[in-house]
Amino acid sequence: MRPAFHFSVPDNWKNDPQRPIFLDGEYHYYYLYNADYLAGGRGTAWRRATTRDHVAFVDRGVAIEKFTDGNGDCWSGSLVVDVDDTAGYGRGAVIALVTQARTDQVPEGAQAQYLWFSTDGGASFGPGGTDPVLADPDIAEFRDPKVIWDAVRGRWFMALAEGDRLGFYVSPDLAAWQRVGEFARDDLGLLECPDLFEMTASDGSSHWVLGVSANAKHRGLPATYAYWTGAFDGAGFVPDAAEPRWLDWGFDFYGAVTYPHHTPTGDEDATVRHAIGWANFWDYPHNTPTLLTDGYNGDDMIVRDLRLVPDAGGYCLASAPTSALRDYTTREHRLGDQEVDGHVDLPLHLAAYDLECVIEWSVDALTPTSEVGVDVCRAEGGTRFVGVGLDVGAAQVFLDRTMTINPTRGRTRAPLDTSRGRVSFRMLVDRTSVEVFVDDGRSVQSHRVFPLPSDDGIRLYARGGSATFRDLMIRELLVPESSVPAHESEEAR
Incomplete structure (x- = not known):
């Protein structure tokens, strides 16, 4: 029952996609992976696959092992290419900000953000120290850092999932973070896997987009990827409208991430963006016959090409299966x-x-x-x-x-x-x-x-x-x- 043209994990388990990065003509796609799933083991590592066209992927194995640095297994986060060596690991080092939760801390399982680095093009990572770069034990839900480079202000920006809100943080070096704002919603359930990016719409105008995996089933709305267009000033986001739009109205497009499209010369094309989402949901994550037929549990929905288009309500993201x-x-x-x-x-x-x-x-x-x-x-x-x-x-x-x-x-x-x-x-x-x-x-x-x-x-x-x-x-x-x-x-x- 393995899909004929969708991405699926080679064996055992996958869940959340991590935002792909573009290096040396390839997109490097990481995702949460549990090699011990069929044996009943817990915890996730980061596994990597590469693609040139968003359709055919080549598996590259585990890039960040689980339970190796004393801080728990590896949850969702994001990767950046540190072109200017702001973090001190060398120009072009790949830096991953990853949520981990130590069970030996008080309170037990407190979530925090840890830095991992790679100097071999994202093939393998080492821990950037044993202490978190951002921790707040007073917040139970404190995870899924999404980091972008704010070129206007010359600093890194992070959106972090904090229960019913997103916390906003800035840093000069990916290690010292300062809280500068937040975006709160108390009617969309638990917020996870935030996303923030700028796009050029089909009419030539430029807009910021804030996205998040949300669960609005109690309102008769989806539990997928919600997003708003609006204004971003480096510390806060003001939406154009109160109600979000939804990238998917179905049951199974969770933990989705978007990533830039690159031209053959390697430049980013701001008129196109890609999206990939986990083909599952936490109401029934283990319910699949592929465990018996193929020895795995974990597919993604097709990668989409996104374009920002005007409509009667402002601007919306139009999706198409990748070209x-x-x-x-x-x-x-x-x-x-x-x-x-x-x-x-x-x-x-x-x-x-x-x-x-x-x-x-x-x-x-x-x-x-x-x-x-x-x-x-x-x-x-x-x-x-x-x-x-x-x-x-x-x-x-x-x-x-x-x-x-x-x-x-x-x-x-x-x-x-x-x-x-x-x-x-x-x-x-x-x-x-x-x-x-x-x-x-x-x-x-x-x-x-x-x-x-x-x-x-x-x-x-x-x-x-x-x-x-x-x-x-x-x-x-x-x-x-x-x-x-x-x-x-x-x-x-």
């Missing part, structure tokens, strides 16, 4: 315009693919279409399937995994402008996930699902009135050796 994904097409099925009144079962049976079209529906007052969509991962006879549809009357797009094998049953919904009677529609289906991108990526939902190997049918449907799936294209996808450890890849070749 290089199409380079891994093994076969194309050009199905043209599909007119549907009732349902049409496509003559294809596929496990891993990219489905793309424009959906149009009837807005005639006498025969208005009430719902139009696609059932994927469909068993013969229809007893199991994943439903993706547009609820025209409710002005919503939904992703429903109720009728298939999944961690928990349920349907997620996102608002949708149905006034035009047409919308762009794209869906990625893999062996353990379904992701749907609607309205040029302004609305996305991601679900973790576990269809049986025989659940590979595709049905188009329209209810109430008719619908047309224009220029329907399905691309079969496969990334060879995308999740195989580097030493095994060499042996295979």
